[in-house]
Amino acid sequence: MQGALGPVPLAVPSAAGDAAEMVLAVRDLSVTFATEGGPLVAVREVSFDLRAGETLALVGESGSGKSVTSLAIMRLTPSAPRVKLGGSVQFADSSGRTRDLLALDADAMRAVRGNEISMIFQEPMTSLNPVHRIGNQIAEAITYHQRIGARAALARAAELLDQVGIPDARRRLSAYPHQLSGGMRQRVMIAMALACNPRVLIADEPTTALDVTVQAQILELLKELQQATGMAVIFVTHNLGVVAEIADRVMVMYAGAIVERGGVVPVMTRPLMPYTQGLLHSVPRLDPDALGHEPLEAIPGTVPNALLPPPGCAFAPRCRHVEPACEAALPILEDAGDGHQVRCRRWRAIDAVRR
Amino acid sequence: MSAAALAQPAVAAKTGNRAWRRFCRHRLALFGVAAIALLVLASIVGPSLIPFDSLKIDIRHRFAPPPSNGHLFGTDPLGRDLLVRLLTAGRISLSIGFAAMIVSTAFGTLIGVAAGYYGGAIRVTLMRFVDAMLCFPQIFLLLVLAAFIQPNAVTLTLIIAASSWMEVARVVEGQVRSLRERDFILAAEMLGASGRYVMFRELLPNAIGPIIVAATLTVARAILLEAYVSFLGYGIQPPMASWGNMLNNAQQYLGSAPWLAIFPGLMITLAVSSFNFVGDGLRDALDARFDLQ
Numbered sequence: 095m096q097g098a099l100g101p102v103p104l105a106v107p108s109a110a111g112d113a114a115e116m117v118l119a120v121r122d123l124s125v126t127f128a129t130e131g132g133p134l135v136a137v138r139e140v141s142f143d144l145r146a147g148e149t150l151a152l153v154g155e156s157g158s159g160k161s162v163t164s165l166a167i168m169r170l171t172p173s174a175p176r177v178k179l180g181g182s183v184q185f186a187d188s189s190g191r192t193r194d195l196l197a198l199d200a201d202a203m204r205a206v207r208g209n210e211i212s213m214i215f216q217e218p219m220t221s222l223n224p225v226h227r228i229g230n231q232i233a234e235a236i237t238y239h240q241r242i243g244a245r246a247a248l249a250r251a252a253e254l255l256d257q258v259g260i261p262d263a264r265r266r267l268s269a270y271p272h273q274l275s276g277g278m279r280q281r282v283m284i285a286m287a288l289a290c291n292p293r294v295l296i297a298d299e300p301t302t303a304l305d306v307t308v309q310a311q312i313l314e315l316l317k318e319l320q321q322a323t324g325m326a327v328i329f330v331t332h333n334l335g336v337v338a339e340i341a342d343r344v345m346v347m348y349a350g351a352i353v354e355r356g357g358v359v360p361v362m363t364r365p366l367m368p369y370t371q372g373l374l375h376s377v378p379r380l381d382p383d384a385l386g387h388e389p390l391e392a393i394p395g396t397v398p399n400a401l402l403p404p405p406g407c408a409f410a411p412r413c414r415h416v417e418p419a420c421e422a423a424l425p426i427l428e429d430a431g432d433g434h435q436v437r438c439r440r441w442r443a444i445d446a447v448r449r
Numbered sequence: 450m451s452a453a454a455l456a457q458p459a460v461a462a463k464t465g466n467r468a469w470r471r472f473c474r475h476r477l478a479l480f481g482v483a484a485i486a487l488l489v490l491a492s493i494v495g496p497s498l499i500p501f502d503s504l505k506i507d508i509r510h511r512f513a514p515p516p517s518n519g520h521l522f523g524t525d526p527l528g529r530d531l532l533v534r535l536l537t538a539g540r541i542s543l544s545i546g547f548a549a550m551i552v553s554t555a556f557g558t559l560i561g562v563a564a565g566y567y568g569g570a571i572r573v574t575l576m577r578f579v580d581a582m583l584c585f586p587q588i589f590l591l592l593v594l595a596a597f598i599q600p601n602a603v604t605l606t607l608i609i610a611a612s613s614w615m616e617v618a619r620v621v622e623g624q625v626r627s628l629r630e631r632d633f634i635l636a637a638e639m640l641g642a643s644g645r646y647v648m649f650r651e652l653l654p655n656a657i658g659p660i661i662v663a664a665t666l667t668v669a670r671a672i673l674l675e676a677y678v679s680f681l682g683y684g685i686q687p688p689m690a691s692w693g694n695m696l697n698n699a700q701q702y703l704g705s706a707p708w709l710a711i712f713p714g715l716m717i718t719l720a721v722s723s724f725n726f727v728g729d730g731l732r733d734a735l736d737a738r739f740d741l742q
Contacts, residue, residue, distance in 0.1 A: 170638060208640030215639075220632040225654040234650070238641040286640060 115186065117293050117326050118144035118167070122181035125159070125166045125350075131401045136162045138350045139181065144294065149320065149327040151341035151358070153334065153373070157397050159350035160330045164296045167328075168213055169195060169203050185210070188293060209239040212287035216299040218280035222271035228255075228282050229267025235289040254285040259315055277308035284315065291323060298330045313340055334377050338362055346370050349398055349408035352427065356434030366430055366441040368413045369393070407438070415440050471734040478730020481723035488720055492539035501530035503537040504688050515708050523708050525698065535712055538690035541602060542672055543720065545691075549609040549671035554664040557614035558653070561621025566629060566648045576622060579615045587612050588677055595683035605684055609674045617663045624656035658735030662728050669724035676717050692717045 125137040137159040144150055152160045162171065171177045183195040187210050195206065215221045223231060232254055233247035242250070248267060255263035258281040271279055280300060287295060297316065301309040317340060320327055329341060337344055338358065345355040346367065354367040365371045372393035395412035398404055404411060406421040413420065417440065425439045438444070472478060496503060500519070507528030515523035515531070522531040564575040582590075594608045628634065629652065637651045672692075678684035679693025687694055692713045699709035 168639060170635060204641045204643060206641075207638070208642075213639045215632055215636060217632050221636045223633040223637070223651055223655070225657075226650075234642075235640045238643075238646075283636070286636070289640075 114145040114147055116143055117146050117186050119184040120144075120167065120181070121184070123163065123166060123183060124178075124180035125162050125171060126178040126180070128176050128178070129401070133178075134400045135403070136350050136400065137166060140347075140350075140352055141181075142345060142352070142355070144326045144328065146293065146326055147320070147324045148342045149329055149340055151337040151344045152328060152330045152347060153332060153337055153344055154347035155332055155373075155397065157349075157400070158347040160332075160347050161298055162350075163347070164213065164298050164328060164330050167195065167296065168207060168211060169198075170207075170213075185294075205239065208235060208287070208292070209290045210292055211294040211296065212290070212292040213296040213298060214280070214283045214287050214300045216302050218276050218283050218300075218303060221283050222279055224271055227268050227270055228274070229269075232267075232282065232286050232289060235286040239290045250289070251285070254289055255282070257319070258282070258285045258288075259311075260285075275308075276304050277311065280304060280308075280312055281315070284312075284319070288319060288323070288325075292325060294326045294328065295320075296328045296330070299332070300329075301336060302331070302333070309336070316340065334362070334373060346373070349400065349403060351408065351424075351437065352435075353409065353437045354435065356430075356432065360432050360434045364434075364445070366434070366436040366445055367409075367438045368415050368444065369409045371444075372412075415444055468734045472730050475726075475730035475733055477726040478733075481726030481730065484719055484723040485727065488539060488716075488723070489543060492536050492543055495536035496533050496540075499530065499533045499536070501533045503529065503533045503690060505529060514706070522712050523706075525695075525709055526702065526706075531708065531712060534690045534695065535692070535716055538692050538695055538713070539716065539720075541685055541689065541691045542675055542693070542717075545602060545606050545609065545675045546668045546672040546720070546724075548606040549613065549675075550664050550668040552606065552610035553614035553667055553671075554617050554660065556610065557617025557663075558621050558660060560614070561618040561623075562625050562648050562653060562656075564618070565622040565625025566644065566652060568626070568629075572622070572626075575618075579618050579622075582612075582615045585612075587674070591674060591678055592681065592683055595678055600678075600684050600686060602685065605675060605678065609671045609678075613667055613670055613674070617660065617667065620659050620663045621656055624659055625652050628652050628655050658731075662732045662735065665724055665728035665731055669721045669728065672717065672724070673721050692720075 120143070121141050122139045123137060123141070124135065124139055127134040127136055140159075140163055142150065152163065154160045165171050166179055167183050169179070171179065179196050181196070184192050185195050185206070186192045187206070193202075195203065198206065222228065226234075229248055229251050232251035233244065236242060236247045236250055237244075240247075252263045252267055255266055260266055260278060260281055266274075271282070274282065284300075295316075300316070301312050304312060313336060316327065319325075327340075329336070331337060341358045343356065344358050344361045346353050346361070346369065348369050354361060354365065354370045361370065362374070365374055372391070375391040376393060378390055393412055398408055398411065404421065406419075406423055407413070407416075407425050410416045410420040420439060425437050427435050427437045428441065430436050430441060430445075507524070510520070510524050510528040511526055515521060517523065520530050520532070522535065525531055525534065560575050560579065564572040564579075590612045591608060594611065595605070598604045598608065625648075634647060634651055637647050642651065675684060675691060676693035676696065679691045680697045682694070682697060685691035685694055687698070695713040696710060696717075699706070699713065702709055
């Protein structure tokens with residue numbers, strides 16, 4: 095399979111610059127679920143780097159493997175034998191050690207979770223335990239990793255709530271989750287995730303369940319917190335508007351594999367993979383140019399059955415640029431210059447048409 | 450938990466209030482609470498207020514029908530005061546009921562949480578064991594165990610607990626299994642919580658409603674089981690009184706001295722139905738809280 099994919103260039107220039115310290119190096123990460131219908135490859139040989147302070151957006155539609163990738167980094171996929179993780183996730187922790195997260199034992203991994211790498215989820219309404227006060231929930235997130243008294247932990251929880259922009263933080267400590275709005279709960283989740291100053295924050299569609307004004311506030315908050323702490327952010331989303339707003343680099347996933355990646359500007363302005371183009375075209379526009387034009391474009395067809403992936407390019411059945419060779423073998427991730435990489439054998443032709 | 454140090458906002462108490470108000474609307478449950486309180490209180494202080502000893506034999510006043518000579522509930526075939534015997538028996542029967550509830554709830558919860566949390570082979574093993582235990586007719590299981598073990602209050606409690614923890618285990622396992630898939634459990638694991646922590650601090654408090662309901666119903670059943678076993682002569686041994694063995698003694702005088710059977714029977718009925726009413730009331734009060742979420 096490695097042969098089919100070809101060598102994956104490891105050094106990807108990042109917007110944060112080469113000077114920034116590398117915190118995460120994912121190599122050939124594969125996630126295979128054992129299902130009744132046979133092995134289901136949810137993520138196939140994904141490789142990427144993440145540097146301190148940068149934001150990497152992971153884009154794709156439902157079932158593209160973006161959430162599974164982020165859960166696999168945290169080792170929070172359902173435990174074996176139902177799932178098999180392959181490849182390696184080299185993580186440089188705050189003490190300077192670099193370890194493979196996939197090789198850590200359960201206790202060592204627990205010490206990493208929430209402490210060095212943290213995560214926020216899509217659904218703030220259900221991500222907090224309904225029976226505990228939020229102050230205690232945040233305080234506990236601290237006490238998992240630090241020897242600290244209950245009183246000091248609560249004081250720190252109040253500080254964190256203040257930091258994530260919850261007014262009257264001290265009083266809010268004793269609130270229960272059901273007393274908070276969705277935006278507030280997501281702020282509490284962020285406070286919990288940041289309780290131990292993680293080096294990497296994985297945000298799995300953190301704004302999807304929120305209304306648009308609150309979305310903007312949360313994105314703003316994440317940006318501010320990132321600037322203040324210098325953490326790296328992996329932002330999982332299917333919302334390209336959000337990507338343009340906060341990402342330094344973009345990685346587009348389709349059917350479990352990376353199909354295009356690069357800096358946010360090249361990928362968004364000059365998408366080479368037909369799938370990325372389709373995604374961009376299907377974003378509704380409100381500007382006058384778009385009004386009165388033909389209806390919103392949709393990508394025809396559906397995501398291939400992950401149990402029976404096509405032998406060639408996974409997007410070929412839905413692609414309008416398809417040629418017979420596309421369906422024969424999986425294309426490799428080719429360099430298109432500027433750190434822009436694309437998994438499409440026809441990208442040159444597609445690019446030429448545009449010009 | 451230093452949450453107590455913080456001011457409790459008025460809003461936070463509301464969910465609790467709502468459940469409480471729902472419970473108060475349940476008339477039978479309130480009756481149950483009152484009856485249980487009365488039974489417990491009477492059993493604790495009653496025997497010391499009545500001027501008769503529960504074991505003192507008074508041959509001259511055998512079979513005194515109620516109410517006579519200060520014997521409010523009459524006397525038994527050995528002339529012992531029936532009321533004081535009922536109340537001392539209440540001490541035994543209620544204590545066994547509560548103690549068996551605590552032991553079986555604790556054990557059942559432990560099994561249920563472990564099975565629900567770990568899943569896989571552990572779940573299958575534990576829950577099939579629960580199913581196997583449930584397959585035995587409870588009363589025979591109880592009698593077989595009682596036949597091998599010297600019966601006294603402690604062993605009887607353990608025997609009853611050993612035959613009634615399965616319901617709790619099932620309830621808890623079901624709860625935990627569904628709660629386990631909730632986002633906040635993933636969130637806790639994501640933040641680095643250990644398995645034990647997730648089980649007992651995150652999962653268990655969310656399952657507490659059904660556990661309380663099951664525990665209340667277990668008290669009722671434990672009292673009934675104790676009565677069965679003692680009635681059949683395998684439980685609390687005379688001269689010590691329990692509601693069950695009082696019934697046993699009464700059966701040969703059913704025609705001549707019916708009060709000997711009626712009063713212990715009423716006590717058992719009152720205690721068991723009261724606990725069942727309270728259990729129903731709690732179920733109504735607590736279940737709706739989950740709908741609110």
